[in-house]
Amino acid sequence: RVCVKKSSQERFALKILLDRPKARNEVRLHMMCATHPNIVQIIEVYANSVQFPHESSPRARLLIVMEMMEGGELFHRISQHRHFTEKQASQVTKQATLALQHCHSLNIAHRDLKPENLLFKDNSLDAPVKLCDFGFAKVDQGDLMTPQFTPYYVAPQKEKSGIIPTSPTPYTYNKSCDLWSLGVIIYVMLCGYPPFYSKHHSRTIPKDMRKKIMTGSFEFPEEEWSQISEMAKDIVRKLLKVKPEERLTIEGVLDHPWLNSTEALDNILPSAQLMMDKAMVAGIQQAHAEQLANMRIQDLKVSLKPLHSVNNPILRKRKLLGTKPKDGVYIHDPENGSNDSNVALEKLRDVIAQCILPQAGKGENEDEKLNEVMQEAWKYNRECKLLRDTLQSFSWNGRGFTDKVDRLKLAEIVKQVIEEQTNSHDSQ
Template identity: 35%
Template sequence: MGPKNSYIAYIEDHSGNGTFVNTELVGRGKHRPLSNNSEIALSLCRNKVFVFFDLTVDDQSVYPKQLRDEYIISKTLGSGACGEVKLAFERKTCKKVAIKIISKRKFAIGSLKELVDSALNVETEIEILKKLNHPCIIKIKNFFDAEDYYIVLELMEGGELFDRVVGHKHLKEATCKLYFYQMLLAVQYLHENGIIHRDLKPENVLLSSQEEDCLIKITDFGQSKILGETSLMRTLCGTPTYLAPEVLLSIGTTGYNRAVDCWSLGVILFICLSGYPPFSEHKTQVSLKDQITSGKYTFIPEVWADVSEKALDLVKKLLVVDPKARFTTEEALGHPWLQDEDMKRKFQNLLAEENKLLALPQVSPQPSTSRKRPLKAEAEDTKTTKRPAVCAAVS
């Protein structure tokens, strides 16, 4: 029956098209208990319209007060080596955001140098994001420095490009073109502003929606380097599969420049078009380093049979071992494969739609009117006042 003075919040389905709780169909005439952070969808399980918050569950107190004053933190969207990303809602507008939580405690496990480097990476990411303003680069909305770092970012509903490629095995060429065009625009903007990303990979490219045709945004600037006068760097960083040859060969010797991002873009394009990486230690005795530094990769005929020669040519122009001969973002944008007016028009329409949505006024959420059934035990004691559960509308 549950503890005294406890409640059950539930939803009852009276719809003709179906009501879903956490992607599961409730069923007409049936009801289902709701737990904190339950997602309610109508007609289709992906058509989410409400998130149920039970304010009697005090799971917000683990977050700093200044963060709680502005946001309601919801479910975990993803996690990594240094922290996690949470879905959250702005209290004033009920607008969804992503909060990247970076654990300071995990930094403390390593050496003092690792602790300092990790802290600097976070500060670098914040400083870089604050300065940038481009439709294909993730925007920072807020930042809190407490026991952990909390970076409030715009939410990308479509998740990572990596998951999209894995889920579809590979992407249609037209879809690849739309995404890659946006990646090039973003990286060109970074380079024009003296920034090298240094860790471009499908996991760091986010999609605005679950629709096939959507905007993309580049994120995760923890490895970025703002170019100095010499524009050379001697730091080995980034993900090995996507590292340029000169990065692997530069340890303690020569430096490298913005051409490293163009190599990484070539690897990403290769993966999007084919579904497999150009460089891998799977089924080969050749080390990853030797594969990359020699520029040896294979186009599997049956996989690439339906890919155009123009797309193949751009991949080859980007995966050039000599950074001086490698295509720049400007040259890639001028490549015949990307001279597609329909694709560019589609991008502009998506951009206009996003700007229109951003311009719409936001309405503060109202408490849910969904019924709340007390357990029998609580009828014996009605003196205790409980804070109500609320449903926040999902825009």
């Protein structure tokens, strides 16, 4: 949203979040980092009760006033350039890396580094690039886990002097996640398509693309890469290492010859032409966002549970598919919950399972399945205001969604509903 300062008519960006601990943590970490010239500045933060037109009553919200970034997102900017050069890509990379270096120096992992979160200040040729959106940022205390649930080190320490200490080992998985993302962004800036490219376009990452990511299998096809420098290829190779500890550190990126070259590097990149295809750009962004979500696996302790009490989304979805009778109503397993509140949470978890798992059937069938599990969740959670507002914003008519649903976004909000319901139940 755009807001205007009345006294000066200066334009600012306004971000509005529900006033929750997660939102306050986002603001806190963003403000810690926002003094850097390559990070979007926060001007003011207000905690107010705000009622939107579709709401029946006001809700506690945070209103975050930030500097306006008139130049737009990275990939959109590249698509507007007919002559986007390798030198320009190098300059963008350096500014993004400096922003990350500042975050990491405060022991904050951004964890959502993607093209949409790199914005240009204005439309001038030398406009600075700035990092935004700290919604997934996290203090890196050294006890965070890799996707294989293997900790690099465990050394949680207390906060002091505005810098959050960590152990002597320089990079945990989460900081290294930022560097992997940087490698992907560099690759796409240079050629116009992602490194682990799959010919099969779909809403989720295809199996062949997923395998390439996990094994680090990517190439530099001659057609687009023949005119791109070896220095650029080298920095990509060193950032897209499968093992996080083998990737370049942030200092290694800043010291790399590609970011410090005195060569002209004025070769025009093919990416600008390819990025004019909005559908392709959307596909790149979706795949990158999903991989980031996979990398943000939370710290988990391994324990065995009775099968009936497991909340694993894969098992939940298989159970849903296996317990659906002819009349289309899902059967509730009484062992899964002893009262209505447990049943209500189970139904919400079913929605998340349907949203986040790869879709097995055709689009229409999957939409029908989502509508069915959402109906069940709504039946047991009608009193939840957050869910009611969410469904209204997603064009829910009581029986189904009338518009296309961003499933990852819906899953994230339903997760918040579960947390709210759980906290409410615990307090009672």
